[in-house]
Amino acid sequence: MTLADKIYGLVLSGGKSTRMGTDKGLITYHGIPQREYLYQMLEKICDKTFMSIRKEQEAEIATTFNTIVDENVFKGPFNGILSAHNKYPDAAWLVLACDLPLIDEKSLSALIEARKGDANATAFAQKENPLPEPLCAIWEPLTLEAAVTYLEEGNGSCPRKFLINNNTHLVIPENAQVLMNANSEVEYREALTRLA
Numbered sequence: 238m239t240l241a242d243k244i245y246g247l248v249l250s251g252g253k254s255t256r257m258g259t260d261k262g263l264i265t266y267h268g269i270p271q272r273e274y275l276y277q278m279l280e281k282i283c284d285k286t287f288m289s290i291r292k293e294q295e296a297e298i299a300t301t302f303n304t305i306v307d308e309n310v311f312k313g314p315f316n317g318i319l320s321a322h323n324k325y326p327d328a329a330w331l332v333l334a335c336d337l338p339l340i341d342e343k344s345l346s347a348l349i350e351a352r353k354g355d356a357n358a359t360a361f362a363q364k365e366n367p368l369p370e371p372l373c374a375i376w377e378p379l380t381l382e383a384a385v386t387y388l389e390e391g392n393g394s395c396p397r398k399f400l401i402n403n404n405t406h407l408v409i410p411e412n413a414q415v416l417m418n419a420n421s422e423v424e425y426r427e428a429l430t431r432l433a
Contacts, residue, residue, distance in 0.1 A: 240354050241329040241378050246279025246286035248272050249317045249334045249372060251294065251307045261335040264425065266432060271335050276302060278342050282349060283331055289317035312394040314372055315384065322381040330381070334372035336418045338428040344415045348375065348408055356406035357383070361416055369405045370416055371396035 250262035250272040262272030272288060279286040287303045298304055308320040318332055352359045352375055360374035387399055419428045
């Protein structure tokens with residue numbers, strides 16, 4: 238596989254955050270809303286960066302941010318990822334979920350450095366449980382095309398399962414904490430403790 242020349246950043250911020258009970262993109266871990274914090278981080282290391290949002294979020298996003306509105310063709314995170322791919326099909330996408338409060342620029346730069354030409358995607362994984370983290374991963378264009386077919390054939394909508402079966406290059410982050418997910422009030426408080 239030939240690697241795409243461009244890596245675009247995508248902050249997935251269109252989810253409903255039902256488990257957290259409040260919009261995860263608006264939680265402030267670093268002095269500004271998380272979706273803005275991640276966007277600014279991706280801007281430093283990607284060719285272009287976008288925020289993936291729902292239609293009803295458009296009015297609340299400042300015009301200084303590039304946005305891609307979910308097309309609502311697919312379910313779950315694939316909705317945002319494939320809406321972005323549909324808009325810029327030649328780019329690889331470094332996808333980041335808003336529930337990663339400890340992710341940092343150094344780790345993301347290392348992920349980009351580890352990108353492999355013969356892989357369909359490059360994803361972080363935990364050392365003790367080496368499964369791809371699809372929402373902290375670089376998705377190659379041809380892989381995203383294959384994902385459309387996979388979804389249309391009714392194979393389910395789990396991006397992790399898709400990556401497990403599609404030659405994903407796994408990268409173990411130097412600092413395992415960067416992959417901590419905060420999807421509940423308890424995890425939110427734990428993240429604040431770790432950031433203190």
